[in-house]
Amino acid sequence: MNIYLPYFDTLISGTPGGVLVANMRYIVYSHPIAERYILSGFNVNFNPASVTITLASKTDKHVWSPFFHTSLHAVAGRVGDVEPVLLLPRAQPIEPYTRIQIAIENQSGENINNCLFTLVGTREFAEEVLCTTLKDWMYKAA
């Protein structure tokens, strides 16, 4: 029996200070957590003008987008627009301790500051690790 809880994994994109320097490519990894989570979509907090992205799972060796031609708009939407979280076509289960490799390239010719990339999903906890309150919820949902 499992319980599902909201999960947001926020990563700094670019330099350690969150700057996507013009014409540079940065690689970040999602947090490998002990539970399975169901990835539903992505969010970025900047408007990705000429920013491209490629994604790959480091656990099941699956490349989600093969080259750097994928616009960040296509993956993570546009900040400030109707869908701040752009949903995947189908929610994707991510197995425990998986790291998703996210490579972002700024081709715009200008630095972009304060860049955060967020994975939006649902964390799946097993009964054994839950506190009383969450167990109570889980039994209700069963």
Added chain:
Amino acid sequence: MLTVYEPYFVDYVKGITKDYRTFKPIFLTSAIGFDGATASQHLTVFSPAVDADCILFAFNVDFNNSNVLVKITDVSSGYVWNMLQSSPTLTIAGSPNQCIMGVTGQVMPVLPLVCPFFLSRQSKLQYDFRNSATSLTTGGNVTAVGIKLLN
């Protein structure tokens, strides 16, 4: 067999609501109170406590600022919604508010949660907000939208 996960967990919510006789809509609004003058101001506010179990489906904020960050904690269970990366030069105090709470002024100012959240009776959500460092927001209200479960 291939398992396809649908967003919004409809069956999961039905599993919870079947134990209750009825439900009523509820909007839990908390004033944030950014002073609009302090860069990167940290503020902690709580959702109002409700004397009934609730399921929260969505959030709204009444300002537009993608650089306001928020971390959410359920007080009764201690569950923290956000996983945050550490960095030697940048402190992330939360996820961008728009990825949880939507964009006010847009077609969908109330952003549905992918996974609805069960807020148990008398529990509260703790919002840890951080204002932007450059374009500051003043005031601000956050609203959790859901249903109150009644017997």
